[in-house]
Amino acid sequence: MATAEKSSKENKSSRTAAKKTARASGTKSAAASTDARRKRAQAVASKSAAKKATRVSAKDDKSLSDLFEHALGDIYYAEKKIYKSLPKMIKAADHPELVQALTSHREETAGQIEKLEAIFELLGKRAKAEKCDAIDGILEESESLLEDFGSSVAADAAIIFSCQAIEHYEITRYGSMRAFADALGMDEAKQHIDDILAQEKAADASLTELAEDSVNAAASDYDEE
Ligand SMILES: [Fe+2]
Ligand SMILES: [Fe+2]
Structure with a gap:
Protein backbone atom coordinates (compact mmCIF):
# COMPACT_ATOMS: atom_id res chain seq x y z
CA MET A 1 0.00 0.00 0.00
CA LYS A 62 -59.41 26.53 62.26
CA SER A 63 -63.17 26.57 62.11
CA LEU A 64 -65.99 29.05 61.56
CA SER A 65 -66.39 29.28 65.35
CA ASP A 66 -62.73 30.35 65.56
CA LEU A 67 -63.35 32.99 62.91
CA PHE A 68 -66.42 34.20 64.79
CA GLU A 69 -64.40 34.44 67.99
CA HIS A 70 -61.64 36.32 66.16
CA ALA A 71 -64.19 38.76 64.69
CA LEU A 72 -65.70 39.23 68.16
CA GLY A 73 -62.30 40.13 69.65
CA ASP A 74 -61.67 42.46 66.73
CA ILE A 75 -64.94 44.39 67.04
CA TYR A 76 -64.63 44.47 70.84
CA TYR A 77 -61.28 46.23 70.39
CA ALA A 78 -62.84 48.56 67.79
CA GLU A 79 -65.85 49.55 69.91
CA LYS A 80 -63.62 50.36 72.88
CA LYS A 81 -61.39 52.54 70.73
CA ILE A 82 -64.38 54.25 69.10
CA TYR A 83 -65.83 54.96 72.56
CA LYS A 84 -62.56 56.63 73.56
CA SER A 85 -62.28 58.61 70.30
CA LEU A 86 -65.78 60.08 70.25
CA PRO A 87 -65.34 62.79 72.96
CA LYS A 88 -62.73 64.55 70.83
CA MET A 89 -65.11 64.62 67.86
CA ILE A 90 -68.02 65.74 70.04
CA LYS A 91 -65.88 68.59 71.37
CA ALA A 92 -64.92 69.69 67.86
CA ALA A 93 -68.47 69.42 66.45
CA ASP A 94 -70.45 72.63 66.06
CA HIS A 95 -73.95 71.76 64.83
CA PRO A 96 -76.12 70.97 67.89
CA GLU A 97 -77.79 68.06 66.12
CA LEU A 98 -74.39 66.58 65.30
CA VAL A 99 -73.27 66.99 68.90
CA GLN A 100 -76.49 65.28 69.99
CA ALA A 101 -76.16 62.45 67.44
CA LEU A 102 -72.55 61.71 68.44
CA THR A 103 -73.30 61.93 72.16
CA SER A 104 -76.19 59.52 71.96
CA HIS A 105 -74.24 57.15 69.71
CA ARG A 106 -71.43 57.14 72.28
CA GLU A 107 -73.98 56.01 74.89
CA GLU A 108 -75.16 53.31 72.48
CA THR A 109 -71.51 52.28 72.00
CA ALA A 110 -71.18 51.68 75.76
CA GLY A 111 -74.22 49.39 75.53
CA GLN A 112 -72.73 47.64 72.50
CA ILE A 113 -69.55 46.88 74.45
CA GLU A 114 -71.73 45.24 77.11
CA LYS A 115 -73.57 43.23 74.46
CA LEU A 116 -70.26 42.00 73.06
CA GLU A 117 -69.22 40.97 76.57
CA ALA A 118 -72.49 39.05 76.82
CA ILE A 119 -71.59 37.22 73.60
CA PHE A 120 -68.19 36.30 75.03
CA GLU A 121 -70.03 34.93 78.04
CA LEU A 122 -72.31 32.87 75.79
CA LEU A 123 -69.16 31.37 74.28
CA GLY A 124 -67.85 30.63 77.76
CA LYS A 125 -64.87 32.90 77.14
CA ARG A 126 -63.37 35.86 78.93
CA ALA A 127 -63.87 39.12 76.93
CA LYS A 128 -60.63 39.75 75.08
CA ALA A 129 -59.86 42.54 72.59
CA GLU A 130 -57.86 41.67 69.48
CA LYS A 131 -55.91 44.51 67.91
CA CYS A 132 -57.68 45.49 64.69
CA ASP A 133 -55.49 47.32 62.16
CA ALA A 134 -58.51 48.36 60.09
CA ILE A 135 -60.16 50.47 62.82
CA ASP A 136 -56.77 51.78 63.93
CA GLY A 137 -56.25 53.10 60.39
CA ILE A 138 -59.70 54.70 60.21
CA LEU A 139 -59.28 56.35 63.61
CA GLU A 140 -55.78 57.59 62.80
CA GLU A 141 -57.14 59.17 59.66
CA SER A 142 -60.03 60.78 61.52
CA GLU A 143 -57.58 62.19 64.04
CA SER A 144 -55.47 63.83 61.35
CA LEU A 145 -58.61 65.12 59.60
CA LEU A 146 -59.63 66.71 62.86
CA GLU A 147 -56.24 68.41 63.07
CA ASP A 148 -56.57 69.70 59.51
CA PHE A 149 -60.25 70.67 59.52
CA GLY A 150 -61.24 70.81 63.20
CA SER A 151 -61.31 74.58 63.41
CA SER A 152 -62.54 75.23 59.87
CA VAL A 153 -66.05 75.76 58.50
CA ALA A 154 -65.84 72.23 57.13
CA ALA A 155 -65.24 70.75 60.62
CA ASP A 156 -68.71 69.19 60.94
CA ALA A 157 -68.52 67.80 57.40
CA ALA A 158 -65.08 66.30 58.21
CA ILE A 159 -66.41 64.75 61.43
CA ILE A 160 -69.35 63.19 59.59
CA PHE A 161 -66.94 62.01 56.88
CA SER A 162 -64.86 60.19 59.51
CA CYS A 163 -67.79 58.88 61.52
CA GLN A 164 -69.45 57.41 58.45
CA ALA A 165 -66.24 55.53 57.65
CA ILE A 166 -66.40 54.13 61.19
CA GLU A 167 -70.10 53.23 60.87
CA HIS A 168 -69.53 51.47 57.57
CA TYR A 169 -66.64 49.51 59.01
CA GLU A 170 -68.91 48.43 61.87
CA ILE A 171 -71.78 47.57 59.52
CA THR A 172 -69.58 45.24 57.44
CA ARG A 173 -68.16 43.54 60.52
CA TYR A 174 -71.51 43.03 62.25
CA GLY A 175 -73.07 41.97 58.94
CA SER A 176 -70.51 39.16 58.58
CA MET A 177 -70.72 38.21 62.24
CA ARG A 178 -74.49 38.01 62.03
CA ALA A 179 -74.16 35.54 59.14
CA PHE A 180 -71.57 33.51 61.07
CA ALA A 181 -73.81 33.37 64.15
CA ASP A 182 -76.71 32.32 61.94
CA ALA A 183 -74.69 29.53 60.32
CA LEU A 184 -73.44 28.37 63.73
CA GLY A 185 -76.98 28.33 65.17
CA MET A 186 -76.04 30.90 67.84
CA ASP A 187 -79.45 32.50 68.13
CA GLU A 188 -78.85 34.55 71.26
CA ALA A 189 -75.56 35.96 69.96
CA LYS A 190 -77.24 36.72 66.64
CA GLN A 191 -79.96 38.67 68.45
CA HIS A 192 -77.36 40.85 70.17
CA ILE A 193 -75.59 41.42 66.85
CA ASP A 194 -78.89 42.29 65.15
CA ASP A 195 -79.58 44.90 67.84
CA ILE A 196 -76.14 46.46 67.45
CA LEU A 197 -76.32 46.36 63.66
CA ALA A 198 -79.65 48.23 63.74
CA GLN A 199 -78.04 50.96 65.88
CA GLU A 200 -75.05 51.29 63.53
CA LYS A 201 -77.30 51.54 60.49
CA ALA A 202 -79.49 54.14 62.19
CA ALA A 203 -76.41 56.16 63.23
CA ASP A 204 -75.13 56.08 59.67
CA ALA A 205 -78.52 57.13 58.25
CA SER A 206 -78.86 60.03 60.69
CA LEU A 207 -75.37 61.27 59.76
CA THR A 208 -76.27 61.13 56.07
CA GLU A 209 -79.45 63.07 56.75
CA LEU A 210 -77.61 65.66 58.81
CA ALA A 211 -74.92 66.11 56.16
CA GLU A 212 -77.42 66.44 53.32
CA ASP A 213 -79.94 68.61 55.15
CA SER A 214 -77.68 71.15 56.78
CA VAL A 215 -73.98 70.53 57.42
CA ASN A 216 -72.72 70.30 53.82
CA ALA A 217 -74.97 73.13 52.66
CA ALA A 218 -73.75 75.42 55.46
CA ALA A 219 -70.11 74.67 54.62
CA SER A 220 -70.62 75.17 50.89
CA ASP A 221 -72.47 78.48 51.49
CA TYR A 222 -69.27 79.73 52.99
CA ASP A 223 -67.34 78.62 49.87
CA GLU A 224 -69.71 80.63 47.68
CA GLU A 225 -69.34 83.83 49.71
FE1 LIG B 1 -70.49 50.47 67.45
FE1 LIG C 1 -71.13 53.00 65.49
Missing part, protein backbone atom coordinates in the same frame (compact mmCIF):
# COMPACT_ATOMS: atom_id res chain seq x y z
CA ALA A 2 1.28 3.41 -0.92
CA THR A 3 2.22 5.57 2.06
CA ALA A 4 -0.28 8.31 1.15
CA GLU A 5 -3.15 5.82 0.89
CA LYS A 6 -2.18 4.22 4.21
CA SER A 7 -2.13 7.54 6.00
CA SER A 8 -5.52 8.54 4.53
CA LYS A 9 -7.05 5.25 5.77
CA GLU A 10 -5.55 5.78 9.21
CA ASN A 11 -6.99 9.32 9.34
CA LYS A 12 -10.44 8.08 8.35
CA SER A 13 -10.45 5.40 11.00
CA SER A 14 -9.32 7.84 13.69
CA ARG A 15 -12.12 10.29 12.62
CA THR A 16 -14.67 7.47 12.88
CA ALA A 17 -13.40 6.56 16.33
CA ALA A 18 -13.59 10.19 17.41
CA LYS A 19 -17.18 10.43 16.13
CA LYS A 20 -18.12 7.29 18.05
CA THR A 21 -16.60 8.70 21.24
CA ALA A 22 -18.43 12.01 20.72
CA ARG A 23 -21.74 10.19 20.15
CA ALA A 24 -21.22 8.10 23.26
CA SER A 25 -20.37 11.11 25.40
CA GLY A 26 -23.36 13.02 23.91
CA THR A 27 -25.65 10.18 24.88
CA LYS A 28 -24.12 10.17 28.35
CA SER A 29 -24.58 13.94 28.87
CA ALA A 30 -28.16 13.81 27.51
CA ALA A 31 -28.90 11.03 29.99
CA ALA A 32 -27.32 13.10 32.77
CA SER A 33 -29.42 16.16 31.96
CA THR A 34 -32.64 14.07 31.77
CA ASP A 35 -31.74 12.68 35.16
CA ALA A 36 -31.17 16.19 36.57
CA ARG A 37 -34.49 17.36 35.15
CA ARG A 38 -36.26 14.39 36.71
CA LYS A 39 -34.63 15.11 40.07
CA ARG A 40 -35.65 18.79 39.86
CA ALA A 41 -39.24 17.85 39.00
CA GLN A 42 -39.32 15.42 41.93
CA ALA A 43 -38.02 18.13 44.28
CA VAL A 44 -40.67 20.62 43.07
CA ALA A 45 -43.42 17.98 43.41
CA SER A 46 -42.40 17.06 46.94
CA LYS A 47 -42.14 20.75 47.95
CA SER A 48 -45.64 21.47 46.63
CA ALA A 49 -46.99 18.34 48.35
CA ALA A 50 -45.49 19.58 51.62
CA LYS A 51 -47.09 23.02 51.15
CA LYS A 52 -50.45 21.41 50.40
CA ALA A 53 -50.16 19.25 53.50
CA THR A 54 -49.48 22.36 55.62
CA ARG A 55 -52.54 24.08 54.14
CA VAL A 56 -54.72 21.06 54.77
CA SER A 57 -53.59 20.76 58.37
CA ALA A 58 -54.10 24.55 58.84
CA LYS A 59 -57.62 24.10 57.46
CA ASP A 60 -58.23 21.35 59.96
CA ASP A 61 -57.10 23.55 62.83
Whole structure:
Protein backbone atom coordinates (compact mmCIF):
# COMPACT_ATOMS: atom_id res chain seq x y z
CA MET A 1 0.00 0.00 0.00
CA ALA A 2 1.28 3.41 -0.92
CA THR A 3 2.22 5.57 2.06
CA ALA A 4 -0.28 8.31 1.15
CA GLU A 5 -3.15 5.82 0.89
CA LYS A 6 -2.18 4.22 4.21
CA SER A 7 -2.13 7.54 6.00
CA SER A 8 -5.52 8.54 4.53
CA LYS A 9 -7.05 5.25 5.77
CA GLU A 10 -5.55 5.78 9.21
CA ASN A 11 -6.99 9.32 9.34
CA LYS A 12 -10.44 8.08 8.35
CA SER A 13 -10.45 5.40 11.00
CA SER A 14 -9.32 7.84 13.69
CA ARG A 15 -12.12 10.29 12.62
CA THR A 16 -14.67 7.47 12.88
CA ALA A 17 -13.40 6.56 16.33
CA ALA A 18 -13.59 10.19 17.41
CA LYS A 19 -17.18 10.43 16.13
CA LYS A 20 -18.12 7.29 18.05
CA THR A 21 -16.60 8.70 21.24
CA ALA A 22 -18.43 12.01 20.72
CA ARG A 23 -21.74 10.19 20.15
CA ALA A 24 -21.22 8.10 23.26
CA SER A 25 -20.37 11.11 25.40
CA GLY A 26 -23.36 13.02 23.91
CA THR A 27 -25.65 10.18 24.88
CA LYS A 28 -24.12 10.17 28.35
CA SER A 29 -24.58 13.94 28.87
CA ALA A 30 -28.16 13.81 27.51
CA ALA A 31 -28.90 11.03 29.99
CA ALA A 32 -27.32 13.10 32.77
CA SER A 33 -29.42 16.16 31.96
CA THR A 34 -32.64 14.07 31.77
CA ASP A 35 -31.74 12.68 35.16
CA ALA A 36 -31.17 16.19 36.57
CA ARG A 37 -34.49 17.36 35.15
CA ARG A 38 -36.26 14.39 36.71
CA LYS A 39 -34.63 15.11 40.07
CA ARG A 40 -35.65 18.79 39.86
CA ALA A 41 -39.24 17.85 39.00
CA GLN A 42 -39.32 15.42 41.93
CA ALA A 43 -38.02 18.13 44.28
CA VAL A 44 -40.67 20.62 43.07
CA ALA A 45 -43.42 17.98 43.41
CA SER A 46 -42.40 17.06 46.94
CA LYS A 47 -42.14 20.75 47.95
CA SER A 48 -45.64 21.47 46.63
CA ALA A 49 -46.99 18.34 48.35
CA ALA A 50 -45.49 19.58 51.62
CA LYS A 51 -47.09 23.02 51.15
CA LYS A 52 -50.45 21.41 50.40
CA ALA A 53 -50.16 19.25 53.50
CA THR A 54 -49.48 22.36 55.62
CA ARG A 55 -52.54 24.08 54.14
CA VAL A 56 -54.72 21.06 54.77
CA SER A 57 -53.59 20.76 58.37
CA ALA A 58 -54.10 24.55 58.84
CA LYS A 59 -57.62 24.10 57.46
CA ASP A 60 -58.23 21.35 59.96
CA ASP A 61 -57.10 23.55 62.83
CA LYS A 62 -59.41 26.53 62.26
CA SER A 63 -63.17 26.57 62.11
CA LEU A 64 -65.99 29.05 61.56
CA SER A 65 -66.39 29.28 65.35
CA ASP A 66 -62.73 30.35 65.56
CA LEU A 67 -63.35 32.99 62.91
CA PHE A 68 -66.42 34.20 64.79
CA GLU A 69 -64.40 34.44 67.99
CA HIS A 70 -61.64 36.32 66.16
CA ALA A 71 -64.19 38.76 64.69
CA LEU A 72 -65.70 39.23 68.16
CA GLY A 73 -62.30 40.13 69.65
CA ASP A 74 -61.67 42.46 66.73
CA ILE A 75 -64.94 44.39 67.04
CA TYR A 76 -64.63 44.47 70.84
CA TYR A 77 -61.28 46.23 70.39
CA ALA A 78 -62.84 48.56 67.79
CA GLU A 79 -65.85 49.55 69.91
CA LYS A 80 -63.62 50.36 72.88
CA LYS A 81 -61.39 52.54 70.73
CA ILE A 82 -64.38 54.25 69.10
CA TYR A 83 -65.83 54.96 72.56
CA LYS A 84 -62.56 56.63 73.56
CA SER A 85 -62.28 58.61 70.30
CA LEU A 86 -65.78 60.08 70.25
CA PRO A 87 -65.34 62.79 72.96
CA LYS A 88 -62.73 64.55 70.83
CA MET A 89 -65.11 64.62 67.86
CA ILE A 90 -68.02 65.74 70.04
CA LYS A 91 -65.88 68.59 71.37
CA ALA A 92 -64.92 69.69 67.86
CA ALA A 93 -68.47 69.42 66.45
CA ASP A 94 -70.45 72.63 66.06
CA HIS A 95 -73.95 71.76 64.83
CA PRO A 96 -76.12 70.97 67.89
CA GLU A 97 -77.79 68.06 66.12
CA LEU A 98 -74.39 66.58 65.30
CA VAL A 99 -73.27 66.99 68.90
CA GLN A 100 -76.49 65.28 69.99
CA ALA A 101 -76.16 62.45 67.44
CA LEU A 102 -72.55 61.71 68.44
CA THR A 103 -73.30 61.93 72.16
CA SER A 104 -76.19 59.52 71.96
CA HIS A 105 -74.24 57.15 69.71
CA ARG A 106 -71.43 57.14 72.28
CA GLU A 107 -73.98 56.01 74.89
CA GLU A 108 -75.16 53.31 72.48
CA THR A 109 -71.51 52.28 72.00
CA ALA A 110 -71.18 51.68 75.76
CA GLY A 111 -74.22 49.39 75.53
CA GLN A 112 -72.73 47.64 72.50
CA ILE A 113 -69.55 46.88 74.45
CA GLU A 114 -71.73 45.24 77.11
CA LYS A 115 -73.57 43.23 74.46
CA LEU A 116 -70.26 42.00 73.06
CA GLU A 117 -69.22 40.97 76.57
CA ALA A 118 -72.49 39.05 76.82
CA ILE A 119 -71.59 37.22 73.60
CA PHE A 120 -68.19 36.30 75.03
CA GLU A 121 -70.03 34.93 78.04
CA LEU A 122 -72.31 32.87 75.79
CA LEU A 123 -69.16 31.37 74.28
CA GLY A 124 -67.85 30.63 77.76
CA LYS A 125 -64.87 32.90 77.14
CA ARG A 126 -63.37 35.86 78.93
CA ALA A 127 -63.87 39.12 76.93
CA LYS A 128 -60.63 39.75 75.08
CA ALA A 129 -59.86 42.54 72.59
CA GLU A 130 -57.86 41.67 69.48
CA LYS A 131 -55.91 44.51 67.91
CA CYS A 132 -57.68 45.49 64.69
CA ASP A 133 -55.49 47.32 62.16
CA ALA A 134 -58.51 48.36 60.09
CA ILE A 135 -60.16 50.47 62.82
CA ASP A 136 -56.77 51.78 63.93
CA GLY A 137 -56.25 53.10 60.39
CA ILE A 138 -59.70 54.70 60.21
CA LEU A 139 -59.28 56.35 63.61
CA GLU A 140 -55.78 57.59 62.80
CA GLU A 141 -57.14 59.17 59.66
CA SER A 142 -60.03 60.78 61.52
CA GLU A 143 -57.58 62.19 64.04
CA SER A 144 -55.47 63.83 61.35
CA LEU A 145 -58.61 65.12 59.60
CA LEU A 146 -59.63 66.71 62.86
CA GLU A 147 -56.24 68.41 63.07
CA ASP A 148 -56.57 69.70 59.51
CA PHE A 149 -60.25 70.67 59.52
CA GLY A 150 -61.24 70.81 63.20
CA SER A 151 -61.31 74.58 63.41
CA SER A 152 -62.54 75.23 59.87
CA VAL A 153 -66.05 75.76 58.50
CA ALA A 154 -65.84 72.23 57.13
CA ALA A 155 -65.24 70.75 60.62
CA ASP A 156 -68.71 69.19 60.94
CA ALA A 157 -68.52 67.80 57.40
CA ALA A 158 -65.08 66.30 58.21
CA ILE A 159 -66.41 64.75 61.43
CA ILE A 160 -69.35 63.19 59.59
CA PHE A 161 -66.94 62.01 56.88
CA SER A 162 -64.86 60.19 59.51
CA CYS A 163 -67.79 58.88 61.52
CA GLN A 164 -69.45 57.41 58.45
CA ALA A 165 -66.24 55.53 57.65
CA ILE A 166 -66.40 54.13 61.19
CA GLU A 167 -70.10 53.23 60.87
CA HIS A 168 -69.53 51.47 57.57
CA TYR A 169 -66.64 49.51 59.01
CA GLU A 170 -68.91 48.43 61.87
CA ILE A 171 -71.78 47.57 59.52
CA THR A 172 -69.58 45.24 57.44
CA ARG A 173 -68.16 43.54 60.52
CA TYR A 174 -71.51 43.03 62.25
CA GLY A 175 -73.07 41.97 58.94
CA SER A 176 -70.51 39.16 58.58
CA MET A 177 -70.72 38.21 62.24
CA ARG A 178 -74.49 38.01 62.03
CA ALA A 179 -74.16 35.54 59.14
CA PHE A 180 -71.57 33.51 61.07
CA ALA A 181 -73.81 33.37 64.15
CA ASP A 182 -76.71 32.32 61.94
CA ALA A 183 -74.69 29.53 60.32
CA LEU A 184 -73.44 28.37 63.73
CA GLY A 185 -76.98 28.33 65.17
CA MET A 186 -76.04 30.90 67.84
CA ASP A 187 -79.45 32.50 68.13
CA GLU A 188 -78.85 34.55 71.26
CA ALA A 189 -75.56 35.96 69.96
CA LYS A 190 -77.24 36.72 66.64
CA GLN A 191 -79.96 38.67 68.45
CA HIS A 192 -77.36 40.85 70.17
CA ILE A 193 -75.59 41.42 66.85
CA ASP A 194 -78.89 42.29 65.15
CA ASP A 195 -79.58 44.90 67.84
CA ILE A 196 -76.14 46.46 67.45
CA LEU A 197 -76.32 46.36 63.66
CA ALA A 198 -79.65 48.23 63.74
CA GLN A 199 -78.04 50.96 65.88
CA GLU A 200 -75.05 51.29 63.53
CA LYS A 201 -77.30 51.54 60.49
CA ALA A 202 -79.49 54.14 62.19
CA ALA A 203 -76.41 56.16 63.23
CA ASP A 204 -75.13 56.08 59.67
CA ALA A 205 -78.52 57.13 58.25
CA SER A 206 -78.86 60.03 60.69
CA LEU A 207 -75.37 61.27 59.76
CA THR A 208 -76.27 61.13 56.07
CA GLU A 209 -79.45 63.07 56.75
CA LEU A 210 -77.61 65.66 58.81
CA ALA A 211 -74.92 66.11 56.16
CA GLU A 212 -77.42 66.44 53.32
CA ASP A 213 -79.94 68.61 55.15
CA SER A 214 -77.68 71.15 56.78
CA VAL A 215 -73.98 70.53 57.42
CA ASN A 216 -72.72 70.30 53.82
CA ALA A 217 -74.97 73.13 52.66
CA ALA A 218 -73.75 75.42 55.46
CA ALA A 219 -70.11 74.67 54.62
CA SER A 220 -70.62 75.17 50.89
CA ASP A 221 -72.47 78.48 51.49
CA TYR A 222 -69.27 79.73 52.99
CA ASP A 223 -67.34 78.62 49.87
CA GLU A 224 -69.71 80.63 47.68
CA GLU A 225 -69.34 83.83 49.71
FE1 LIG B 1 -70.49 50.47 67.45
FE1 LIG C 1 -71.13 53.00 65.49
